[in-house]
Amino acid sequence: MSATGPTAHVVCRIDELSPGARKIVEIAGRSIGVFQLEDGRYYALRNRCPHRGAPLCEGRRTGLYTAAEPYRLAFERDGEILRCPWHGWEFDLTTGRTVCMPESVRVKSYRVGVEPPPETSVEHFKVSARGGNVVVWTGESLSVRDCG
């Protein structure tokens, strides 16, 4: 937590970031990717892969490949995994954690939301441009450590 507390940065009006889209913006000297998932959730990650410094947020959004046992492939959490464009490291878009080493390697994740808040529900601002702005907060400690 910085001494001055979190700072809100306006990214865009909500109608400028549609469901399934992303926007890469410069905030406080850092490149940050802001994503809106198809179901309306927003996430923001630092646009720098902790592996080799690639523009992580330009990577493909995909799902999580899992297997309860060898050869039994499954595909879950469609759209919640961000794959680095350079070497393919997978990141959990919702936390910034890598899939391969979630405890030790992560990318900085930022709180993101809409301000002023929409008057009604999530569904409301999905379909309305009147809800306000997409906002990213910096300068606050989230549960995810910045390894980037």
Add this chain to the structure above:
Amino acid sequence: MVFSWGGGECRRRLNSRRFVGCPINVPSSTFSPPVQTSNRLAAPSLSAGAIPRRIRVVDADVHHNVRAKEDLFPYLARVHRERLIEYGLPRNSGIHQANGGWRGARADTFDAGEDVDPRSNFGMFQQKLMDGCGIDLAILQVELTPSLVALADVDYSAGLIRAVNDWSLEHWVAKDPRYRLSLTVPMHDPVEAVKEIERLGDHPAVVSVYVVCGSTRLYGKREYDRVYAACVERGLSVSLHFSNEGSGMNPPPTAAGFPTYYAETYLIRPQFYQAHLSSFLFEGTFEKFPALTVVFCESGFGWVPSFRWRADMAWKELRMQTPWVKRLPSEYIEQHIRFTTQPFEETEPPGAVDQIVTWMNGARTLLYSSDFPHWDFDPPDVVPQRLAPEVRRQILAENALASYPKLARLGGILP
């Protein structure tokens, strides 16, 4: 699981009575079939007043052999014996490459004469290896195996393999309590391989299954799973040794063709192990068989740290294709793969090898081996004196005791 010594001739020859008198010191009742498979090898019985001595040196890779094809006759089905009489032992087909030393062996081991294969000289082994080098336990991997396991006729191959296993138990293992057998199996035919493990895998002196690197399919492929299941069920490790690349049904020893000289063959070996290791890791063999240990014999080990790093890198980048691989490959390698020391790496400067040992956690993953009586033999003092005493002890004996579950039943005490 019912223990069986096989049928027909083999049953008569390998009856329980013979093992009562064998020097493995197991209560005779243990060997009256059928019996349970567990606790097959009891702790060694010590005569009153004897002071138990710790096992100090285990040699994980020793090569004995038959003197002539006639040695196998008593153990063969009639039809296979006729074929052996008529056509002789199969040759390791291929490019007729020279080996090293004298006919591939140490020139000072031809005690019985120029024309007697030193690998077949039981007395010389006792004198020059077991007593001469202070080997407490040696794991035998018969020289003949590569000639037998790549035959297109897998039934004949399996028949010859049964014979050489029976012969090894009767003429080597039963005659010296320090010997253990790595059981040859016809890996080209996993069904037959399992049958051989079921037939002899519960023998108290059989501690591993002997497989060579030359193969038509990499060993992580799922058709081999039944072999590993049979091994794990009986507390057997898998011992992987180069040989047979490019012979019999097998593809060439490199994807780019055949080497010309033996020095080349010598140098390219790590790739065979790397190929099988990659297969084990990414087919999920160790997820399927968490208790399986695979011993890489004579693979060299200088490449291991580099491979571990590369494997981890590949997994981080490609995990999504094999999500059943749950951990870093290096963790599976450290838990499941062991490496024999011979030929011990000769680094420049000499002390550089210590760093390699550290990088691969050799204090846990290296097993001493001599490769006796081959020309590139290593005596036990090849393990550097400058290593910490406990690390030397682990490499010389304790890692082997931990890597072959049936050896562990000795409790570290000499049989």
